[in-house]
Amino acid sequence: MHEAAIAKGILDAVLAAVAAGPSTGNGRITRVTVVAGALAGIVGESLDLFWSELCRKTAADGSILCLKILPAILLCRSCGNRKEHRPGMTVELECASCGGPNRLEGGRELYVESMEVEDADSGQKGRPGS
Amino acid sequence: MLIPVRKAVLAHNDAEAAQNARLFEERHVRVVNVMASPGAGKTSLILALTRRLPAGLQPLVIEGDVASSIDTEKVAAAGIPVHQINTDGDCHLDAGAVRKAFEALPAVKSHGLLFIENIGNLICPAEFDLGEDLRLVIASVPEGDDKPRKYPAMFALADVIVLNKTDLIGFVDFERDRFLAGVRAVNDKAPVFDVSCRGKASGLEALIAWLAPEKAEQGL
Numbered sequence: 001m002h003e004a005a006i007a008k009g010i011l012d013a014v015l016a017a018v019a020a021g022p023s024t025g026n027g028r029i030t031r032v033t034v035v036a037g038a039l040a041g042i043v044g045e046s047l048d049l050f051w052s053e054l055c056r057k058t059a060a061d062g063s064i065l066c067l068k069i070l071p072a073i074l075l076c077r078s079c080g081n082r083k084e085h086r087p088g089m090t091v092e093l094e095c096a097s098c099g100g101p102n103r104l105e106g107g108r109e110l111y112v113e114s115m116e117v118e119d120a121d122s123g124q125k126g127r128p129g130s
Numbered sequence: 131m132l133i134p135v136r137k138a139v140l141a142h143n144d145a146e147a148a149q150n151a152r153l154f155e156e157r158h159v160r161v162v163n164v165m166a167s168p169g170a171g172k173t174s175l176i177l178a179l180t181r182r183l184p185a186g187l188q189p190l191v192i193e194g195d196v197a198s199s200i201d202t203e204k205v206a207a208a209g210i211p212v213h214q215i216n217t218d219g220d221c222h223l224d225a226g227a228v229r230k231a232f233e234a235l236p237a238v239k240s241h242g243l244l245f246i247e248n249i250g251n252l253i254c255p256a257e258f259d260l261g262e263d264l265r266l267v268i269a270s271v272p273e274g275d276d277k278p279r280k281y282p283a284m285f286a287l288a289d290v291i292v293l294n295k296t297d298l299i300g301f302v303d304f305e306r307d308r309f310l311a312g313v314r315a316v317n318d319k320a321p322v323f324d325v326s327c328r329g330k331a332s333g334l335e336a337l338i339a340w341l342a343p344e345k346a347e348q349g350l
Contacts, residue, residue, distance in 0.1 A: 002220075002221055002222055002254035002257055002258070005140075005220070005222075005258075006139055006140075009138075009139040009140050009141065009142060009143070012141075012142060013135055013141065014135060016137075017135045021133060039286065040257065041253050041254070041256065041257065041283055090279065091312070101314065102315050103315060103316070104282055104286065104315055108287075110139045110140065110257070111136060111138050112136070112137050112138075112139060113135065113136065114132055114135055114136075115132075115135055116132050116133070117131050117133055
């Protein structure tokens with residue numbers, strides 16, 4: 001259940017970025033992109049649930065959270081063969097190419113990559129009579 | 131409007147952990163973050179190690195549990211300063227909670243060795259730096275030899291791995307070579323110590339010598 005803490009960290013990061021940036025449109029966040037490595041242990045559905053609840057009555061209320069999973073790499077220590085390792089896959093002990101011992105590398109990334117913010121005048125668009 | 135952010139999701143916890151690390155160093159306390167699944171023997175190992183520490187190295191314990199003070203009572207009964215953190219549902223300890231708990235413990239006279247018993251699971255605690263010096267991950271024989279491959283993130287970050295309950299090898303399905311191959315597939319640096327904490331305990335002195343080498347050598 002660490003997705004609650006992860007969602008809080010994401011929200012803190014984007015709200016701080018909105019507060020810090022002079023050119024952040026009207027400040028309403030519509031989309032946030034987060035990069036997580038395959039070993040970060042993030043469950044997307046769980047994160048979405050906490051995200052929508054945490055964002056209520058903030059500048060990110062109603063925003064979409066886009067989770068980009070980066071694979072880890074199974075690297076053969078004998079022949080250097082590389083194979084992508086994604087969440088849920090088995091850590092194969094032996095290289096599929098030469099039978100040498102594999103080592104799992106990477107997959108620990110966890111950062112907010114970017115956010116989309118409404119343009120300064122978008123709050124006026126499409127409103128009848130405005 | 132697309133705005134780049136490029137900020138670590140756990141930046142706040144990481145900053146708190148860095149503060150903890152400075153505090154631990156100032157107070158001459160080495161800190162071991164003990165992580166394992168429920169029932170792997172975290173409390174048993176901590177108690178067995180604290181009983182064997184060299185004189186001059188004062189044990190301290192922070193117990194993390196979702197609920198209860200059962201483990202804290204065991205540690206306190208052994209005469210060791212201990213502070214309980216109850217997370218009320220959270221599956222991991224974070225750096226801020228650990229600092230408050232550390233501040234509630236008595237100061238050490240010379241040097242201390244603090245064991246932080248994290249919440250029992252092999253997933254969430256891996257993500258949260260506490261400012262520790264060493265990350266100790268326990269796997270126990272009855273859990274099976276496949277745990278490093280099923281929970282690669284936890285075993286990948288370990289500085290030291292303890293295989294506990296080795297007195298049960300031969301009584302349950304567990305192949306040590308297969309366990310070690312799984313460890314080496316995700317972590318090619320951490321030493322693995324075979325330990326038993328029950329009855330005729332074994333492997334504990336070697337682990338202490340690794341955790342606190344200068345103290346063990348001095349026999350202080």
